[in-house]
Amino acid sequence: xxxxxxxxxxxxxxxxxxxxxxAFALRIWGAMxxxxxxxxxxxxxxxxxxxxTVGILALQTRGQAYEKALYRIVCTVxxxxxxxxxxxxxxxxxxxxxxxxxxxxxxxVYVGGLLDGNRAYGAVLAGYTVAVVAVMQIDSPQNIxxxxxxxxxxxxxxxxxxxLVSDVFAAPNLRTALFARLTAAHRRVRAFALGxxxxxxxxxxxxxxxxxxxxxxxxxxxxxxxxSSDGSARSAAARSAAVALVAEVSAVGALASLPxxxxxxxxRTLGEALADGLGEESRTLQLRLxxxxxxxxxxxxDALFVRHAVELLVEDRRxxxxxxxxxxxxxxxxxxxxxxxxxxxxxxxxxxxAFLAVLIxxxxxxxxxxxxxxxxxxxxxxxxxxxxxxxNPRAFAAGAIIAMPIAVVLAGVTQFLILDGVDQFPLxxxxxxxxxxxxxxxxxxxxxxxxxxxxxxxxxxxTNPQAYNPETYLFSSLMAIxxxxxxxxxxxTVLPTSDALQRRWYLTxxxxxxxxxxxxxxxxxxxxxxxxxxxxxxxQLAALHPAAADEHRDDLRQALDLFGRAAAVRRVRTTLAExxxxxxxxxxxxxxxxxxxxAPLGLRRAAADLARSATGLDHxxxxxxxxxxxxxxxxxxxxDASPFGLDPHGSTTP
Amino acid sequence: MMHSFPELTIDGVLVAPFxxxxxxxxxxxxxxxxxxxxxxxxxxxxxxxxxxLSLYVLVLALLVALF
Numbered sequence: 001x002x003x004x005x006x007x008x009x010x011x012x013x014x015x016x017x018x019x020x021x022x023a024f025a026l027r028i029w030g031a032m033x034x035x036x037x038x039x040x041x042x043x044x045x046x047x048x049x050x051x052x053t054v055g056i057l058a059l060q061t062r063g064q065a066y067e068k069a070l071y072r073i074v075c076t077v078x079x080x081x082x083x084x085x086x087x088x089x090x091x092x093x094x095x096x097x098x099x100x101x102x103x104x105x106x107x108x109v110y111v112g113g114l115l116d117g118n119r120a121y122g123a124v125l126a127g128y129t130v131a132v133v134a135v136m137q138i139d140s141p142q143n144i145x146x147x148x149x150x151x152x153x154x155x156x157x158x159x160x161x162x163x164l165v166s167d168v169f170a171a172p173n174l175r176t177a178l179f180a181r182l183t184a185a186h187r188r189v190r191a192f193a194l195g196x197x198x199x200x201x202x203x204x205x206x207x208x209x210x211x212x213x214x215x216x217x218x219x220x221x222x223x224x225x226x227x228s229s230d231g232s233a234r235s236a237a238a239r240s241a242a243v244a245l246v247a248e249v250s251a252v253g254a255l256a257s258l259p260x261x262x263x264x265x266x267x268r269t270l271g272e273a274l275a276d277g278l279g280e281e282s283r284t285l286q287l288r289l290x291x292x293x294x295x296x297x298x299x300x301x302d303a304l305f306v307r308h309a310v311e312l313l314v315e316d317r318r319x320x321x322x323x324x325x326x327x328x329x330x331x332x333x334x335x336x337x338x339x340x341x342x343x344x345x346x347x348x349x350x351x352x353x354a355f356l357a358v359l360i361x362x363x364x365x366x367x368x369x370x371x372x373x374x375x376x377x378x379x380x381x382x383x384x385x386x387x388x389x390x391x392n393p394r395a396f397a398a399g400a401i402i403a404m405p406i407a408v409v410l411a412g413v414t415q416f417l418i419l420d421g422v423d424q425f426p427l428x429x430x431x432x433x434x435x436x437x438x439x440x441x442x443x444x445x446x447x448x449x450x451x452x453x454x455x456x457x458x459x460x461x462x463t464n465p466q467a468y469n470p471e472t473y474l475f476s477s478l479m480a481i482x483x484x485x486x487x488x489x490x491x492x493t494v495l496p497t498s499d500a501l502q503r504r505w506y507l508t509x510x511x512x513x514x515x516x517x518x519x520x521x522x523x524x525x526x527x528x529x530x531x532x533x534x535x536x537x538x539x540q541l542a543a544l545h546p547a548a549a550d551e552h553r554d555d556l557r558q559a560l561d562l563f564g565r566a567a568a569v570r571r572v573r574t575t576l577a578e579x580x581x582x583x584x585x586x587x588x589x590x591x592x593x594x595x596x597x598x599a600p601l602g603l604r605r606a607a608a609d610l611a612r613s614a615t616g617l618d619h620x621x622x623x624x625x626x627x628x629x630x631x632x633x634x635x636x637x638x639x640d641a642s643p644f645g646l647d648p649h650g651s652t653t654p
Numbered sequence: 655m656m657h658s659f660p661e662l663t664i665d666g667v668l669v670a671p672f673x674x675x676x677x678x679x680x681x682x683x684x685x686x687x688x689x690x691x692x693x694x695x696x697x698x699x700x701x702x703x704x705x706x707l708s709l710y711v712l713v714l715a716l717l718v719a720l721f
Contacts, residue, residue, distance in 0.1 A: 062703065149667075167703040228702060229690035329696065 017441050020172070025440035027169050028058045032436055032457070033429045035161035040425065040464040042157065045150040047464065051457035053158025058440060058453055062166050063174030063220070063227030064118070069159040070226055071122030076155055079129025080148035087134045087144050094138060098362045098377070101130050105381055106355030109388045113347025116340050117219025124385040127354075131378035138374050174227050175234050175326065178220050182241050182323050185213050189245055189319075190274050193252045193312060197271040202256035204556040205542070207249060212539035214245045215532065218340055230329040240332040241322035246535040247528045248315040250567050253560065254308040254634075257641055262305045266292075270309055274316065286313050300633050307630055337529055341537040343505050349495050350388040357384045357490040364486070372475040379483035380490075386451070387491060391543065397488040399449030404484045407452045408477040410435040411459035415466075415473060423465050432460070455480060499544040503555050506541045510534070510562040517569045518598055527570045534563050561642050568635045569595065575628040579610075582621045587613055591632055600636040607632035660721065675721075679714040 012019050032054040039047035053072065059065045082104055090096040108127025112120040133148045134141075165171075192210060196202060221242060224235035266289075273285050292306045322332045361380040365373035383400060390396035418431040435456055442448035459476055461467075513534075523530060538559050572595055580588045587610060594606035607629040614625030659671035683706075690696075690706075699705040 164707070167701075167707045170701055170703070228696055229687045229706065230696055233691065329691075 017444070021441055021444040023169070024058075024060060024171075024444055025437045027165050027171060028054060028440045028453070029433055029436045030169070031158075031162040031165035032432070034165060035158040036428070036462055037425060038157045038161060039154055042153070043464075044154050044157065045146070046154050048457050048461045049151050049154035050158035050161065051462065052454055053155045054162050055450075055453040055457055057159065057162050058443065058450065060172060060444070061174035061177055061227075062171045063223045063225075063231070065162060065166060065171070066226040067223040068118045068121060069163065071118050072125060072155060073152075073159065075122040075126040076129055076152055078126040080133055080152060082126065083130045083134035083144055083148055086130060087137075087141050091141060097138065098135075099359065101135055101381070102355045102358035102362075104130055105358055105385060106351040108351075109354040109385055110347050110351030112385075112389055113350045114342045114344070116342070117222055119222070120389050124389050128378075128382045128385040131381040135374060135378045135381070174220060174224055178217065178224060178238055179323065179327050181217060181220075182238060182245075182326065185210070185217070185245055186241075186319050186323060188213070189248050189252070190277075190316070192249070193255075193274055193316075194271055196252050196256045197267050197274070199260050202253060204553055204560050207253060207560055208538050208542035208556045210249050211246060211535040212542040214242050214249070215340075215536040215539040217242055218338055218536070221338065233331040234326050234329055236335055237322045237325035237330065237332040239338045240334055240336055241319050241326060243336045243338055243528050243532050244315045244318035244322060246532045248312060248319060249535070250531055250564070251308050251312040251315055253564055254567075255305065255312065257564070257638070258301055258305050258308075262301045266305070266309065270312070273313070286310065286317075289313065300630075300637070303630055304634055304637065307627075307634075336526060339525065339529055339533040339536075341509075341533045341540070343502070343509065343540075345505050346497060346502060349497055350393075353490070353495045354381075354384045354388060356494050357381075357487070360490065360494065361483070361486055370475075370479075372479050375476065376479040376483050376486075379480055380486055383451075383484060383487045384490070387487060392545075393491055393497075396449070397484070397491045400451050400484040401488055403449035403452035404455060404480050406439075406448070407455040407459055408480060410439070410452075410456055412473060412477070415460055415468065416470065419466065419468075421468055428462060428466070432462075502544055503541060506537055507555065507558055507562070510537060510559060510566070514562055514566050514569070517566055517573075518596060520592075520596065522570075522573060527567070527574055530570060531563075531567055534566055538563055565635075565638055565642065568631070568638050572628070572631040572635050575624065575631045579621070579624040579628045582624050583617065587625065588628070591628060594632065595635065598639070600639045603632045603636035603639075607636070672718075675714055675717045679710055679717055682713050682717075683710050 014022055017025075032051045035050035035054050036047060039050040044050070057065045057068050057072070059068060086097065086100040086104060090100055105127040108123050112123035112127075115123055129151070133151055134144050137143045137147050189210060192206065217238070221235055221238040224238060225231045228234075269285060289306055289310045318334065322334075325332045358377065358381050362377045365376045370376070383397075387393040387396045387400075414431050414435055419428065422428070436453070439448060439453045439456060443450055443453060459473070459480060461472075461476075525533075538556070541559050542556060572591070576588045576591050576595075580586075590606045590609055594602040610625050610629040610632065614622050614629070617625060660674070661671055662669040662674050686709075695705070696702040
């Protein structure tokens with residue numbers, strides 16, 4: 001192979017790929033060979049499953065791979081048990097058996113749709129394991145138990161091989177990558193805040209993309225636990241940082257809604273403190289702001305500015321401290337959870353689609369009367385499960401249509417042109433190297449679907465001794481290609497979920513939740529945690545392919561508006577609850593009823609009443625009453641400023 | 655004297671003794687994790703994953719030798 005070594009700056013590339021990409025590809029190839037060798041040595045029936053496991057767990061960092069491995073073991077066990085149950089329930093009736101499998105896959109895809117990252121993968125794995133273990137053995141159900149045990153053993157061997165190779169050859173740590181991404185996100189949030197303080201207008205696309213960048217870290221934050229012995233502390237720190245960053249973006253959004261002329265000198269000082277990376281003077285500034293807040297301002301805009309500026313500083317400091325805790329491996333000072341938003345409707349639709357896709361493909365394949373038809377049904381089940389897990393199922397199907405023929409050609413060339421009848425393991429390892437390295441290198445650039453690395457060993461199907469049966473290869477390849485074409489068609493025809501539909505779901509759910517919140521419904525979550533969940537919804541909305549930039553901007557503006565209003569309502573409820581705890585339930589009734597009515601005048605009146613009646617309270621009570629009164633004014637201000645009002649029914653949706 | 659290995663039988667299915675040892679070693683390592691964090695095990699080695707792997711092998715070998 002002609003290798004060109006170019007050095008530009010500090011990045012050394014070989015044949016156009018940087019060294020870390022080569023290290024990743026070599027690790028994957030090494031792990032695959034160790035897994036295959038161990039599986040052959042243990043005389044496992046489905047040795048190729050060990051290689052496939054390595055292909056599936058081919059992730060860049062150790063934490064991600066280990067977490068996925070954990071879910072792969074646990075969910076394979078669940079899937080194998082489900083295989084026994086489904087096969088046992090319908091021993092003589094293939095139709096019912098297939099309906100049972102389709103139903104189970106649908107349920108698993110639905111559950112996967114409510115989770116994210118490797119948990120979602122685990123859920124769909126439990127579903128498609130039935131395809132691999134039971135559907136493939138539909139003609140010989142007595143072999144299901146053995147197939148299940150063999151698959152489980154091969155998976156454990158694959159995982160052990162990958163863990164060994166990743167550990168010994170120092171695969172990159174997830175925490176280093178996560179630290180870099182959180183630091184970058186924090187830098188961007190500060191830059192956003194500085195822009196707003198300088199008087200720039202808040203662009204909804206910029207805010208939404210920031211929220212998307214932060215909430216997209218959630219799967220990696222969860223995976224951090226599996227990486228090392230201090231993984232849980234680091235994960236808690238990263239979670240705390242992400243939640244604080246979302247709260248900081250929310251505080252910046254609140255500052256952006258206030259008039260530009262509010263407290264110009266304070267605006268400047270705050271900007272300087274942020275630009276300085278919150279040095280020593282930030283604490284003095286925070287103290288100054290608190291004094292401002294204690295004194296109270298005659299102009300409500302000034303008072304609101306001070307309140308949100310304090311929040312901005314507090315959250316920025318929290319994020320900074322939590323990022324430092326992540327690096328040091330310390331648990332953070334504040335333990336929070338980071339709940340995610342998942343659209344239940346989308347999950348139901350995905351589950352139903354998986355159910356129908358398996359049934360339709362089973363009918364089509366049985367009508368075709370081809371040999372290996374059952375393999376086709378199983379492959380449709382597997383690929384539709386994978387697609388439900390992808391952020392964009394259609395793009396996944398398009399990628400699969402390219403990746404599958406590549407895997408077929410590579411498996412054919414390796415088996416019949418390069419190996420062509422040899423039976424020594426070293427030759428197999430050398431023959432597989434170009435394909436595995438090539439696919440793994442392309443994976444690092446994101447140009448090839450990960451399916452290629454999974455299906456190359458599936459189609460090559462290394463056994464001991466190798467069968468070299470062209471007929472098996474041809475039929476398997478035909479089924480593999482047919483199944484991805486079928487997947488592509490089914491995803492577009494059976495209950496297709498368009499981006500426009502998803503946009504509508506996201507906005508509708510945001511409005512419904514705001515309605516519940518106004519009516520007094522309240523979850524047990526902290527305000528910041530609920531804010532993170534709302535931010536996750538906006539992140540998903542921002543990730544959708546926009547129909548037109550203006551429409552996209554309008555949708556995001558509406559979503560951010562709902563985000564801000566929900567945050568304001570939650571905040572009013574929290575401060576009212578704090579005041580109620582201090583005063584034994586007095587003074588807050590009017591505030592709650594004004595909030596439920598949602599009229600700006602009523603809210604302002606309740607705020608004024610609260611401020612008036614607080615004079616008789618002690619220092620803490622007065623501070624709580626001032627905060628509650630300001631928050632009521634803030635809610636009234638948002639209704640006035642928003643084109644949609646606080647009444648969620650009033651919004652117009654395209 | 656020959657060392658006899660305990661065999662686990664789950665509803666008539668024999669499980670190889672090594673699988674039991676490997677699983678038990680993993681469980682022991684999981685229990686040890688908070689302690690390892692307490693003594694800053696990760697910071698004592700330049701490549702903590704290999705150190706943890708070695709610890710796993712040690713626990714596994716100890717189990718095989720003792721039981």
